Amino acid sequence: MTIWNLGSVNADLVYRLPHLPTAGETLTATSHSKGLGGKGANMSVAAVRADAQVEHIGALGADGDWMRERLLSYGVGVSRLTTIGATSGHAIIMLDEEGENQIVIYPAANRLIEAESIPKALSAAQPGDIALCQNETNAQVEFLSHARSAGLRVAYAAAPFDVDSVRAALPFLDILILNAVEAQQLEQAIEEALNTLPVADIVVTLGGEGCRWINRAAVTDRTFPAPRVEVVDTTGAGDTFTGYFLAALDAGETTERALDLAQRAGAVMVTRLGTADVIPTRKEVADFFAPA
Numbered sequence: 001m002t003i004w005n006l007g008s009v010n011a012d013l014v015y016r017l018p019h020l021p022t023a024g025e026t027l028t029a030t031s032h033s034k035g036l037g038g039k040g041a042n043m044s045v046a047a048v049r050a051d052a053q054v055e056h057i058g059a060l061g062a063d064g065d066w067m068r069e070r071l072l073s074y075g076v077g078v079s080r081l082t083t084i085g086a087t088s089g090h091a092i093i094m095l096d097e098e099g100e101n102q103i104v105i106y107p108a109a110n111r112l113i114e115a116e117s118i119p120k121a122l123s124a125a126q127p128g129d130i131a132l133c134q135n136e137t138n139a140q141v142e143f144l145s146h147a148r149s150a151g152l153r154v155a156y157a158a159a160p161f162d163v164d165s166v167r168a169a170l171p172f173l174d175i176l177i178l179n180a181v182e183a184q185q186l187e188q189a190i191e192e193a194l195n196t197l198p199v200a201d202i203v204v205t206l207g208g209e210g211c212r213w214i215n216r217a218a219v220t221d222r223t224f225p226a227p228r229v230e231v232v233d234t235t236g237a238g239d240t241f242t243g244y245f246l247a248a249l250d251a252g253e254t255t256e257r258a259l260d261l262a263q264r265a266g267a268v269m270v271t272r273l274g275t276a277d278v279i280p281t282r283k284e285v286a287d288f289f290a291p292a
Helices: 037-047 065-073 113-122 140-149 162-171 180-190 238-251 254-268 282-288
Strands: 003-006 010-016 031-037 054-062 077-083 089-093 101-107 130-133 154-156 175-179 200-207 211-215 220-224
Touching: 003 037, 003 113, 003 140, 003 282, 031 037, 031 065, 031 175, 037 054, 037 065, 037 211, 037 238, 054 065, 065 077, 113 140, 130 140, 140 154, 140 162, 154 162, 162 175, 162 180, 175 180, 175 238, 180 200, 180 238, 200 238, 200 254, 211 254, 220 254, 254 282
Parallel strands: 003 054, 003 130, 010 089, 054 077, 130 154, 154 175, 175 200
Antiparallel strands: 010 031, 089 101, 200 211, 211 220
């Protein structure tokens, strides 16, 4: 099976700071790095490192060849990653000494995807494959609608959160993934509890507290604790969770086992500094939690 991911690809510019800046404050960074990122790219790389086959759908600017080549080197399919305009998406990521972050994103090419290209991009998809998108590109509704019509299992990661985007996506979804803050924002905006939404499976990531799984058919609402690790950088942990979770489902794992694997992968990720380039492989996840 294959995961078809309509997703952003960004250059991540990471700055380590003594603390996160307040309004009007100027800080001197203690370190800087440049790497591959974007929620879409992160999820594609995570799914591949969880042993899934992934085709990435999206756009880069003329300056993005190095990102295309890096995705390809990691095993992500890039034949549906087009070049549009001069500038690729990029993010400025500020990290404090506790690993918490503030992020500014400039979407650029990620918001220039041609909606009419979506049917062709999904032309090789098979019923039962997984379709995934986030909220860092355009053409989401066209992608979700076409994927649903083609018989794919449709998943949506509701980040960065925008209630109108989530509302537009809901009719097409089998799986909705969001974090605790996004879940609260959604419930407040639509004045409904998550367990009333017309989505088969909803997963809420809770950071160090674990995750919550709501299954509509079985009337299941369970919370799973997260492994305890020393946090270095939380950037990309949720994306790693999502990629691993969907890869495990794609491989036929139960939801419980998929959540366990995803939480372990996310836990390993927060012990590392960086984004797509440092997402752990499945072997690295297993080795990290192997008995001493």
